Amino acid sequence: MTHVITDACVDEKDASCMEECPVDCIYEGGSRMYIHPGECIDCGLCAEVCPNGAAVALRLLDPAAAAVHGPANDAFFTRVLPGRQAPLGSPGGASRLGPLDVDPS
Amino acid sequence: MNEPLTVDLLVVGAGPAGLFATFCAGFRGLSVAVMDALPELGGQVGAMYPEKAILDIAGMPAVTGRDLVEGLTGQAMTARPHLLLGHTAQTLAYEDGTPVVTSDQGQTVRAAAVLVTGGIGAFTPRPLPGCTGYEGRGLSYFVTDLDDLTDRDVLVVGGGDSAFDWALAAVGRARSVTLAHRRDTFRAHRATVDKVLASEAQVCTRTQVAALHCGPDGRIESADLKGQDGIRRIKAQRVVAALGFTASLGPLESWGMNLDGRHIAVDSHMATSLPRVFAAGDITAYPGKVRLIAVGFGEAATAVNNAATVLDPASDLFPGHSTERHVSTTREGDS
Incomplete structure (x- = not known):
């Protein structure tokens, strides 16, 4: 159970979270950010700085919301993104990958 | 060795x-x-x-x-x-x-x-964007000896607890203290922020360090701060970048x-x-x-x-x- 970004980030992309994340696990997609569920250490700094309340601890969401926001966040890594042959998987650092201009369909 | x-x-x-x-x-x-x-x-x-x-x-x-x-x-x-x-x-x-x-x-x-x-x-420590190579010439990521700030113009960069702690520690010791943060909200503890805002330190929000300049001795003597009103140069012999880790x-x-x-x-x-x-x-x-x-x-x-x-x-x-x-x-x- 880690932190996730919700759709409150869509078209905001403030990116404060990316500056704070100590393990560089917040990735930039076309319309919003995504937190890598395997790379996140659950430190909570992203939730502290997000001006839009979009970064949240999955475990603090009610089950119905978690069932929506968890998979929507994780899809960036588990689904094949437009224009790619394979899922991103675990890129091991957002700065290594750079921003992508796509979102999971 | x-x-x-x-x-x-x-x-x-x-x-x-x-x-x-x-x-x-x-x-x-x-x-x-x-x-x-x-x-x-x-x-x-x-x-x-x-x-x-x-x-x-x-x-x-x-x-x-x-x-x-x-x-x-x-x-x-x-x-x-x-x-x-x-x-x-x-x-x-x-x-x-x-x-x-x-x-x-x-x-x-x-x-x-x-x-x-x-x-x-x-x-x-996260590096200060665009300012690599100035370490040891006045740019540091920690203050391990507060005396090093005495009678200097000190520029602290960041909006978290470390940035505000060091700005506060520099007040009264340094010749001048400027805190620059790229956003207009701070992550630091509220009480510390209030103390710094009430002090003689100058707090510049929505401001980034555009460039550092060295004197003939190769040490930093001034910094260009880029804010909403353009770029201005301030004196700074010590720059402390507290941008997290x-x-x-x-x-x-x-x-x-x-x-x-x-x-x-x-x-x-x-x-x-x-x-x-x-x-x-x-x-x-x-x-x-x-x-x-x-x-x-x-x-x-x-x-x-x-x-x-x-x-x-x-x-x-x-x-x-x-x-x-x-x-x-x-x-x-x-x-």
């Missing part, structure tokens, strides 16, 4: 687990060295959460990160440890079966046992320990897959692991006492009760 050091136990990582392990080692009479990539004790708690109230430390209903680190440091110092701060543990080798760890600064430590309490890995297991991954993701696999002795190398705290992995400071303390005690029996197979695993120890030392003193 520094003089090689020989100790019974080398603790790698000076966070809560490492500091408590240091105390445990001293309690057993082991000589101990503590190595950490950061120039200060406290690890993640000190660097990232100094002002947060921690509620799940046994026996302490609420304690700030700063106070917890202070208490742990006082306890650890009873072991009279050799402190190797600003040293990232780089390589592990064995000489006649004894682990030898070398830091990135070239310090070699020959230790009868090594205890890795590395948390989420070695912390590296990134962490990575880094060189530990090449030591050859069995890993579990970004964690080190240990058994119930807190032993890793390498001889005489133990691990404790957030960095360990085993079935049922819970990553809390409270658990790290217990693992630290388990690791140190099991390490002690490896160093001296005749010694007891159980270190004795600290209360008994107090009684016996009093009696020795009396006689």
Whole structure:
């Protein structure tokens, strides 16, 4: 159970979270950010700085919301993104990958 | 190259687990060295959460990160440890079966046992964008000696606790203090922010450092700050960039320990897959692991006492009760 970004980030992309994340696990997609569920250490700094309340601890969401926001966040890594042959998987650092201009369909 | 050091136990990582392990080692009479990539004790708690109230430390209903680190440091110092701060543990080798760890600064430590309490890995300060190469010429990521700010024009960059703590520490000591932050909200503790705002320090929001300029001696003498109204130049001989940290297991991954993701696999002795190398705290992995400071303390005690029996197979695993120890030392003193 880690932190996730919700759709409150869509078209905001403030990116404060990316500056704070100590393990560089917040990735930039076309319309919003995504937190890598395997790379996140659950430190909570992203939730502290997000001006839009979009970064949240999955475990603090009610089950119905978690069932929506968890998979929507994780899809960036588990689904094949437009224009790619394979899922991103675990890129091991957002700065290594750079921003992508796509979102999971 | 520094003089090689020989100790019974080398603790790698000076966070809560490492500091408590240091105390445990001293309690057993082991000589101990503590190595950490950061120039200060406290690890993640000190660097990232100094002002947060921690509620799940046994026996302490609420304690700030700063106070917890202070208490742990006082306890650890009873072991009279050799402190190797600003040293990232780089390589592990064995000489006649004894682990030898070398830091990135070239310090070699020959230790009868090594205890890795590395948390989420070695912390590296985030660089000031566009300003690399000025380190040692007036740009630093930490203030280890406040006297260094005396009578200087000081520019602090960042909006977190460290930035505000250093700005506050510089006020009254420095000739001028400017705090620049790229946003208009601050993550730092509210009370500290208010103190800085009420002080003579100049706080510039939505401002970034566009460039640093050096004098003929090659040291920084001014900075260009880019705000909403354009670029202006301020005098600054000391620039402190407090932009947070990134962490990575880094060189530990090449030591050859069995890993579990970004964690080190240990058994119930807190032993890793390498001889005489133990691990404790957030960095360990085993079935049922819970990553809390409270658990790290217990693992630290388990690791140190099991390490002690490896160093001296005749010694007891159980270190004795600290209360008994107090009684016996009093009696020795009396006689």
